[in-house]
Amino acid sequence: MFKNPTVSNLSEKIAAEIKEKKIEPTPQWPFLLKNYFVWIFFAFSVLVGAVAFCVILDIFSDNDWDVYGFAITNPIERFVATIPLVWLAVLGLFLVLAFYNYKHTRTGYRAETYYILGLSIVASIIIGVFFHFNFGLGGKVDAFLAKRLAFYRKVISACNHREVWTHPEKGLLGGAVMSVSVPERFSLEDFQGSVWQMQVDPHAHIRGKSMIDENDELKVIGEQTGENSFRVFEIRHWRPDCMEKKREE
Amino acid sequence: MLDKNTYVDKTDEELVTLTLKSQDFFACLIDRYEPKLMRYIRRISSLTQEDAEDLLQEIFVKVYRNLNDFKTDLKFSSWIYRIAHNQVISHWRKTRVSSQVLKFEGDEDYLKMLASDEDLVQGVERRFTAEEVKKILAQMDEKYREVLVLKFLEGQDYKEISDILKKPLGTVATLINRAKKQFGKISKENNIEFNV
Numbered sequence: 270m271f272k273n274p275t276v277s278n279l280s281e282k283i284a285a286e287i288k289e290k291k292i293e294p295t296p297q298w299p300f301l302l303k304n305y306f307v308w309i310f311f312a313f314s315v316l317v318g319a320v321a322f323c324v325i326l327d328i329f330s331d332n333d334w335d336v337y338g339f340a341i342t343n344p345i346e347r348f349v350a351t352i353p354l355v356w357l358a359v360l361g362l363f364l365v366l367a368f369y370n371y372k373h374t375r376t377g378y379r380a381e382t383y384y385i386l387g388l389s390i391v392a393s394i395i396i397g398v399f400f401h402f403n404f405g406l407g408g409k410v411d412a413f414l415a416k417r418l419a420f421y422r423k424v425i426s427a428c429n430h431r432e433v434w435t436h437p438e439k440g441l442l443g444g445a446v447m448s449v450s451v452p453e454r455f456s457l458e459d460f461q462g463s464v465w466q467m468q469v470d471p472h473a474h475i476r477g478k479s480m481i482d483e484n485d486e487l488k489v490i491g492e493q494t495g496e497n498s499f500r501v502f503e504i505r506h507w508r509p510d511c512m513e514k515k516r517e518e
Numbered sequence: 519m520l521d522k523n524t525y526v527d528k529t530d531e532e533l534v535t536l537t538l539k540s541q542d543f544f545a546c547l548i549d550r551y552e553p554k555l556m557r558y559i560r561r562i563s564s565l566t567q568e569d570a571e572d573l574l575q576e577i578f579v580k581v582y583r584n585l586n587d588f589k590t591d592l593k594f595s596s597w598i599y600r601i602a603h604n605q606v607i608s609h610w611r612k613t614r615v616s617s618q619v620l621k622f623e624g625d626e627d628y629l630k631m632l633a634s635d636e637d638l639v640q641g642v643e644r645r646f647t648a649e650e651v652k653k654i655l656a657q658m659d660e661k662y663r664e665v666l667v668l669k670f671l672e673g674q675d676y677k678e679i680s681d682i683l684k685k686p687l688g689t690v691a692t693l694i695n696r697a698k699k700q701f702g703k704i705s706k707e708n709n710i711e712f713n714v
Contacts, residue, residue, distance in 0.1 A: 280548035286579060294585040295584060375591070
């Protein structure tokens with residue numbers, strides 16, 4: 270103990286309590302561990318946000334905006350079909366979690382809200398864009414979830430717009446190519462199992478792969494010319510994972 | 519045996535390092551901060567001297583336990599004030615005692631400083647007496663009173679207040695501005711009473 274007689278009464282009391290209760294300073298590692306965990310959770314939240322952004326990008330890039338306008342008449346349904354609300358909610362949720370975790374880092378309280386949210390959003394966007402263009406991660410995540418979760422497949426997945434392409438009377442038909450006789454003629458099985466004879470218009474626009482092969486999965490815009498015949502004005506390819514899921518259903 | 523006077527010139531951070539090697543050095547930190555923290559506790563709470571001492575003892579034990587959590591990216595004084603602040607808040611929550619009767623004994627000079635702050639006296643025809651400032655502070659919201667106490671009575675700068683309250687600098691500035699406005703509002707409301 271100090272020999273100085275002016276040592277306050279309180280310091281003596283505290284010293285006595287510390288000795289009596291054998292109180293020791295907590296080691297450094299629990300504090301460090303806690304701080305590392307907070308940073309890890311922050312990074313995890315940003316990463317999940319990036320994956321959500323990646324799926325949003327994928328859904329947007331696979332979105333048939335031009336078609337929804339006249340295929341879905343109910344504006345609310347059209348809005349739900351067009352905007353990936355669930356993934357936007359996931360992105361929002363993990364941005365909030367990233368914000369919460371950053372705020373709980375050792376000096377996170379010093380940063381303004383706009384700075385942390387801005388940082389999280391920019392990081393999620395940059396990483397999400399990187400994942401999307403380098404690994405096509407958004408599509409893979411969407412397909413992975415759609416294969417395992419029935420609700421996701423029916424409501425959320427980018428592949429769930431089967432009904433949009435089941436309106437031959439409106440000129441919209443989707444399905445798988447059964448056979449190709451000549452490049453301008455092929456047969457297509459739609460989602461109800463009906464087989465259609467397709468005649469490709471000489472001025473038809475084909476998005477993506479220009480040759481039509483057996484088992485190709487297509488979205489076709491054109492006009493119904495008979496009970497099971499259809500003139501094709503435009504062909505779009507389904508994303509590879511989508512049709513497989515629809516056939517499994 | 520250690521002579522405490524040898525360590526008077528040591529910085530807080532050096533004393534922390536020494537305390538981690540030997541508990542005896544903790545007395546230096548206690549002696550250095552006991553009067554300041556006691557005043558601070560009584561300024562922001564309505565605790566009696568005895569209760570405040572008990573709370574202060576808890577605070578120092580907590581400080582001792584958490585010494586390894588102290589990092590030099592903030593000042594030791596900010597860190598210890600933060601612990602004190604949190605303990606007072608936690609004590610409020612446990613006891614649900616409101617802080618209407620505040621202690622500002624010996625604060626006359628600081629209260630005068632607060633009373634003469636340009637922003638506070640703006641629009642008010644006369645300057646406040648220390649007694650009036652006490653009354654006004656006692657009527658203020660806790661969140662506003664605590665920033666005024668830290669700024670004007672504890673003499674902390676914005677950065678230190680930010681570290682103590684764990685709020686961004688911008689928020690501290692906003693809180694101080696709003697606190698000043700509330701101070702002005704309450705003073706206007708009470709002016710009639712004071713003049714009677």
